[in-house]
Amino acid sequence: MKTALLLVALLLAGTARAQIGRRFPSEKKVVKDPVTGTLLTFLTSTSAGDSKIYQTHNQWTADGQWLIFRSNRAKDEALAVNEKTGDIVQVSEGSYTGMLNVARKAMKLYFMRNLPGAGKERPAGVQIVEVDLAKVFADSKAGKMQPASAYQRICGTTPPELQAGGDMALDGDETWAYFRVGRDEAARHLAPGTKLEAEFGPRHMGAGPAGIAAMNVQTGAIKYVVSVPFQVGHIQTNPWVPGEIVFCWETGGKSPQRTWTVQADGTGLRPLYPEAETEWVTHEAVISKDETAIAIMGHRKIPGSTKEVAAGSAVSGANPGQEAAWGPSGTREKPTGLGIVNHRTREMTIVGQTPSGSGLWHVSGSPDGRWAVGDDFSRSIYLIDRHTREMRLLSTGHKETAADHPHPTMSPDGTKIEIQSAMLSADGRSMNICIIPVPQEWLKRKY
Structure with missing residues (x-):
C-alpha cells in the first residue's frame, strides 16, 4: 500500500513540475563585457542548458515584454523570460518538437508535437498546437492556473x-504554418522526369526529394506548397509579406545553391541569391519586408597562398568546414562578408566583413534597415551601421567551447540583440539568454 501511495505521489510531483504556468525566480544580472565594456543583460544566469530560438525566427512576444526560449529547467517544453522583471514562466505542457514560432501580431505561440507511438515503423501525423500566452502569463502571475x-x-x-x-x-498573416514533408510525399508532387540531386559534401547530406506543406492554424486545413529535388533545411517566412517563404538546400555546410524562395501557392520558386561555386553561402535570415541577410563565408585557407587567411581557433569544433570535399569555396580569394539580398530588385550588397578569422557567420538585421549584426567562430558579436558601413565589436568572450553558437537576433525595434552565451558558464558549455544593447550614441545618429 505504501509503495502504491509513493508511486502516486511521485507521479503527481512529476505532473506539477511539468505544469504550464510554473514560475521560476529571476536570474537577471548585468555584466560588463571585459573587452568592450558593453553592459550585457543576462536574463538567465545559471547552468540550466538554455537555448534561444534560431535566428531565422521571431524571439519576442507581440507585446515586446517576453522572450521565448527552451531550457532543461523544463525539458522539452517552452519557457518565457520577462525582459524587465526577469521572471521565468513555463509556457507549454506536453512537449514540442522542431521550431518554436512566436506570433508578432497576437500573444500566441505555435509549435509541433509528435503523436504517441510515432516512428519509422509506425508513421503518424503531428499536431500543431497554439498557446494563448496572454492567458498563461495572467493566470501564472495570479497563481490561479487551470488545466x-x-x-x-x-x-x-x-x-x-x-x-x-x-x-x-x-506565415506573415499568422494564418498558415509551413513545415517539411517526407521524401515519399515530396516525390508524389515532383514533375515527371525531374532529376533528383545526390548528396553533397563530406556530411553525406543534401539528397532529394523534399517538400513543404502547410496547415491553416484556424481551421486545420492542409495544403501542399512545393516539392524540390534536394534536401530542404531551415524554413522561414517573411513576417511583413504574407505568402512569401524562404528556405535552404541543406548539406550541413556548403551547398550547390543554398538559398531559395517560393510563394505559398507554389509559384515563383527560384534561388534567392544565385551563388557561384566559389561562394560559401549560409545562415540566411529574413530581416525586413524586402530583405534577407546572408553570410558569405571567408573561413578557409587559400590553397597555395604564401599568406594564409586565419581560419579561426584551434578549439575543437570551433573552426568547421575545412574538409577538401567542400570544394573551392569559402576563401577570401573572392568577395566575402555579410550580404543583404533585396527580394524585389534581386541586388545583393556586402555591408561588412571582419578583417581576419572566420568572417561573419550567423547574421541578422533591424527591420528599419539601420543595422546588421553577425557572430564569428570566436563567438564575438559585431554590429554594422548600414548607412556608414562602420563595424563595431560589441561583445566577445562567449566561449568557443560553448554548446552552440551565439545566433544573434535583432529586436523588432532595432535597439538590442539577443544571443545565447556561455560567458557565465562554469563548465564552458552551458548557455544563457543574453541581451546586448545597440550603443546609445549609434541610436542617436541622424543620416
Missing part, C-alpha cells in the same frame, strides 16, 4: 502520409 487545455489549442493533425516534421514557420 493545460485552457491555454493550449490543437489547431489540427497532419495526415500520417505527409511524414511532417522538422522546421515550422508561421
Whole structure:
C-alpha cells in the first residue's frame, strides 16, 4: 500500500513540475563585457542548458515584454523570460518538437508535437498546437492556473502520409504554418522526369526529394506548397509579406545553391541569391519586408597562398568546414562578408566583413534597415551601421567551447540583440539568454 501511495505521489510531483504556468525566480544580472565594456543583460544566469530560438525566427512576444526560449529547467517544453522583471514562466505542457514560432501580431505561440507511438515503423501525423500566452502569463502571475487545455489549442493533425516534421514557420498573416514533408510525399508532387540531386559534401547530406506543406492554424486545413529535388533545411517566412517563404538546400555546410524562395501557392520558386561555386553561402535570415541577410563565408585557407587567411581557433569544433570535399569555396580569394539580398530588385550588397578569422557567420538585421549584426567562430558579436558601413565589436568572450553558437537576433525595434552565451558558464558549455544593447550614441545618429 505504501509503495502504491509513493508511486502516486511521485507521479503527481512529476505532473506539477511539468505544469504550464510554473514560475521560476529571476536570474537577471548585468555584466560588463571585459573587452568592450558593453553592459550585457543576462536574463538567465545559471547552468540550466538554455537555448534561444534560431535566428531565422521571431524571439519576442507581440507585446515586446517576453522572450521565448527552451531550457532543461523544463525539458522539452517552452519557457518565457520577462525582459524587465526577469521572471521565468513555463509556457507549454506536453512537449514540442522542431521550431518554436512566436506570433508578432497576437500573444500566441505555435509549435509541433509528435503523436504517441510515432516512428519509422509506425508513421503518424503531428499536431500543431497554439498557446494563448496572454492567458498563461495572467493566470501564472495570479497563481490561479487551470488545466493545460485552457491555454493550449490543437489547431489540427497532419495526415500520417505527409511524414511532417522538422522546421515550422508561421506565415506573415499568422494564418498558415509551413513545415517539411517526407521524401515519399515530396516525390508524389515532383514533375515527371525531374532529376533528383545526390548528396553533397563530406556530411553525406543534401539528397532529394523534399517538400513543404502547410496547415491553416484556424481551421486545420492542409495544403501542399512545393516539392524540390534536394534536401530542404531551415524554413522561414517573411513576417511583413504574407505568402512569401524562404528556405535552404541543406548539406550541413556548403551547398550547390543554398538559398531559395517560393510563394505559398507554389509559384515563383527560384534561388534567392544565385551563388557561384566559389561562394560559401549560409545562415540566411529574413530581416525586413524586402530583405534577407546572408553570410558569405571567408573561413578557409587559400590553397597555395604564401599568406594564409586565419581560419579561426584551434578549439575543437570551433573552426568547421575545412574538409577538401567542400570544394573551392569559402576563401577570401573572392568577395566575402555579410550580404543583404533585396527580394524585389534581386541586388545583393556586402555591408561588412571582419578583417581576419572566420568572417561573419550567423547574421541578422533591424527591420528599419539601420543595422546588421553577425557572430564569428570566436563567438564575438559585431554590429554594422548600414548607412556608414562602420563595424563595431560589441561583445566577445562567449566561449568557443560553448554548446552552440551565439545566433544573434535583432529586436523588432532595432535597439538590442539577443544571443545565447556561455560567458557565465562554469563548465564552458552551458548557455544563457543574453541581451546586448545597440550603443546609445549609434541610436542617436541622424543620416
